Amino acid sequence: MALSADSGANPDPDAGPAEGTELLPCGRTLQEVWDAWDEDRATGDPHYAACPHCTAALHGLRMLDDFVRTARTADEEERRADGRADGARTADAVTGRVMDIVRRELRPGRSLPLGEPDEEAWIVEAAAARAFRSAVDGLRGVRAGSCRIVPQPAEAVVRVRVEVAADLSRGFPELADAVRDRIVTAARDVVGLEVAAVDVAVVDVLVDGGWERAAADLRGLADAEDER
Structure with a gap:
């Protein structure tokens, strides 16, 4: 699922993240995580398997994708059943629910250590x-x-x-x-x-x-x- 029209990397890696870009505690931006997931590169990068911050973001993105697909199907069926052609109202509702998920799942709070110190x-x-x-x-x-x-x-x-x-x-x-x-x-x-x-x-x-x-x-x- 494409989440951004601009999937290019920051052309100057020393310049830091662009204004408005959310930086995860591990140093990667949320945009980088989105792009890696969208282009199916996340599974081949060991960082995503080990980093709790990127793992949480990826989990939220998968939930978001599942929700959007389910909501679109449900709204289409509802419009067909009601004989409505204009889906603007239901689209607004889907957008609102999607943003609720984004806020809850991609801003997961601090990381808590598990197990032994090592x-x-x-x-x-x-x-x-x-x-x-x-x-x-x-x-x-x-x-x-x-x-x-x-x-x-x-x-x-x-x-x-x-x-x-x-x-x-x-x-x-x-x-x-x-x-x-x-x-x-x-x-x-x-x-x-x-x-x-x-x-x-x-x-x-x-x-x-x-x-x-x-x-x-x-x-x-x-x-x-x-x-x-």
């Missing part, structure tokens, strides 16, 4: 936070929102702060313990991080059918956090 293994903060939120959402009557991960001095050790909304089926101490257990287990078994502490903030109590609204509000906060 191992070159990393995970981006946004990916780890999504894994933790998913683990918490598996608890009955609980929805996770904002999740912040703070590296500790020891390698592969982090402190986690998570906000949740929950019903009244558990007392708050029991709820906090259940959330901590889910995050610690996901960190160990899924992500590969050791958690030094989990701070749990209960930001809403879900009663009287407030699930859908609270879940949407929390997800909106989490998505906004992933963009930062």
Whole structure:
């Protein structure tokens, strides 16, 4: 999928990235990553296999491509079913959703080290936070929102702060313990991080059918956090 009309490299490698070009922490620009992926050169470059920043960007691009293809097919089918020829409105909707994915997936936050100090293994903060939120959402009557991960001095050790909304089926101490257990287990078994502490903030109590609204509000906060 061509993401830019200008796929040429910077003619002066000593001049630095052009104004407005996003520079990844590894020193490569997002444009370079896009071009390598678009021209099918990424698989032959060992840098992309080892670099956590480029790997995260490539993952986001693949997700973006899959989304665009699916959205285009769905919108075409919807227009045919409704007898509409003008796809401007649905195209705007697709563009908005694409940009949401770009903001979430290509700006993944800091890289967190995994394993022993001499191992070159990393995970981006946004990916780890999504894994933790998913683990918490598996608890009955609980929805996770904002999740912040703070590296500790020891390698592969982090402190986690998570906000949740929950019903009244558990007392708050029991709820906090259940959330901590889910995050610690996901960190160990899924992500590969050791958690030094989990701070749990209960930001809403879900009663009287407030699930859908609270879940949407929390997800909106989490998505906004992933963009930062």
